[in-house]
Amino acid sequence: MTSxxxxxxxxxxxxxSLLAAVGHALHSLGERVLLVDVCPENLLRLHFNLGWTERRGWARATLDGWPWEEQAWSLGSNLFLLPYGEVNEAEETAMERRLGAExxxxxRRRASLAEHFDWLLFDLPRGHPAHAASVGPCDLPIRVVEADAACHALLQRRPERSCDLMLVNRYDPLCQLQRDVLLLWKQRHGGRLLPVNVHADAAMREALACKAPVGHYAPASLVAKDALSVAIWCLAQRARAA
Structure with missing residues (x-):
């Protein structure tokens, strides 16, 4: 299993949105995929038509003492989603403390899933360090960035953030600023940049409004093809590591 x-x-x-798109793309290539939402915002479920009022998820179950593995949703043959679950602010803080203590x-949970899935995809939060740390090292740790001044400043301010692989999202090749920033990043972080840029495309936002991954909503769109290219790159990395 590759994480x-x-x-x-x-x-x-x-x-x-990008994680949902890549997970769907991997599944379309015949892979067994589990997507896990580690963000307390609990938004990944909205890309797969789960209801606004659906409260279940692994964190909700962990807090309530229910079996976490029973919270997964089957989205089709060999495609599954494990939502975070709905929690209030106090419960979110309690979950962060619990993950810090464990x-x-x-x-441990990943080990139990290894025989059932080819891919385990984690949507990690920016904050909540204990949440992110509990997942442990992944085979392909990816930082999603936009080629803009804000992301460039953050990479300059905290160079350690460039230790992960970098995937450029919402790229507009007609924007001179984005072209310049990307050129600079290729010089400074070339070894960590994925060879695929995910282009800016209204289909991605429309897909979320329709509660579907973009590859399902608009399979012929540019961004869906980009997500498929990222999935193919992931497969190539797995083959290289084998």
Missing amino acids: VSMRGLRGGVGST PALWR
């Missing part, structure tokens, strides 16, 4: 994590370098770069929680 992938995605986390935004800053808020609003579209990492959750740093190997998700590493």
Whole structure:
């Protein structure tokens, strides 16, 4: 089983939508995929037509003492989603403390999932360090970035943030600023940049409004093809590591 994590370098770069798109793309290539939402915002479920009022999820179950593995949703043959679950602010803080006290929680759970899935995809939060740390090292840790001044400043301010792989989202090749930033990143972080840029495309936002991954909503769109290219790149990395 190969593990992938995605986390935004800053808020609003579209990492959750991108994780949903790549997970759907891997499944379309015949892979067994489980997507896990580690973000207390609990938004990944909205990409797969789960209801606004649906409260169940692994964190909700952990807090209530229910079996966490029974919270997964089957989205089709060999495609599953494990939502975070609905929690209030106090419960969110309690979950962060619990994960801090049990740093190997998700590493143990990952071991139990290995025989059932080819891919385990984690949507990681920007904050909540104990949440992210509980997942443990992933085979493909990806930071989602936009080629803009804000992300560039964050990479300059905290160079350690560039230790993960970098995937550029919402790229507009007609924007001179984005072209310049990307060129600079290729010079400074070339070895960590994925060879695929995910282009800006209204289909991604429309897909969320329709509560579907973009590959299902608009399979012929540019962004769906980009997500498929990322999935193919992931397969190539797995083959290289084998």
